[in-house]
Amino acid sequence: MRINLTELKRTSDKAMTYRFHEPCQPLTLGADLLTIEDGLNVCLNIGLVNDTLIVNGTLQTRIKVCCARCLEDFLYPVNIAIEDEWIIADNLPEHMKEAPDAYLDDIYILDQEDPNVTERVMEHLIVNLPMRFICADVCRGLCPQCGNNLNKSPCTCQRQAADPRLAALAQWKSNTVE
Ligand SMILES: [Zn+2]
Ligand SMILES: [Zn+2]
Numbered sequence: 135m136r137i138n139l140t141e142l143k144r145t146s147d148k149a150m151t152y153r154f155h156e157p158c159q160p161l162t163l164g165a166d167l168l169t170i171e172d173g174l175n176v177c178l179n180i181g182l183v184n185d186t187l188i189v190n191g192t193l194q195t196r197i198k199v200c201c202a203r204c205l206e207d208f209l210y211p212v213n214i215a216i217e218d219e220w221i222i223a224d225n226l227p228e229h230m231k232e233a234p235d236a237y238l239d240d241i242y243i244l245d246q247e248d249p250n251v252t253e254r255v256m257e258h259l260i261v262n263l264p265m266r267f268i269c270a271d272v273c274r275g276l277c278p279q280c281g282n283n284l285n286k287s288p289c290t291c292q293r294q295a296a297d298p299r300l301a302a303l304a305q306w307k308s309n310t311v312e
Pocket of ligand 2 (some may be wrong): 280282
């Protein structure tokens with residue numbers, strides 16, 4: 135994904151909309167390798183204000199992931215907003231040249247020779263992914279005793295009170311019969 139800076143500077147209102155559809159390598163996240171199913175669909179509205187690119191846009195795709203509850207694979211839909219500021223490297227203010235790393239979370243430094251923003255878009259994707267993927271709010275997960283997928287069929291295992299305090303209460307009640 136490259137931003138044509140010459141073209142952007144030439145427009146009368148210094149603003150352009152860029153649309154990208156790019157295939158994407160699988161994403162390594164911890165121990166998992168996630169397939170980006172639809173590639174990256176990115177729309178960026180970019181305005182140039184005093185050498186700073188003000189970016190507003192969206193990223194859409196689907197990622198093949200494994201549900202943390204039922205362990206089934208499913209396609210996790212991604213639809214995130216991208217709000218960002220990019221500074222062209224040649225125009226970096228002096229104080230930022232000294233310690234640019236401190237600014238990198240908020241401001242991305244764009245290489246004028248190679249204004250490729252794929253890496254920055256991937257950063258937005260990664261910080262917006264959840265810690266755990268759950269296929270659906272109503273996912274019942276696996277039976278902790280027999281491992282049966284409870285979304286597909288019930289099993290005959292006895293459910294035990296998950297909360298030990300409730301188990302203690304049940305015990306206390308059974309001891310206090312008059
Ligand atoms: Zn699930
Ligand atoms: Zn079971």
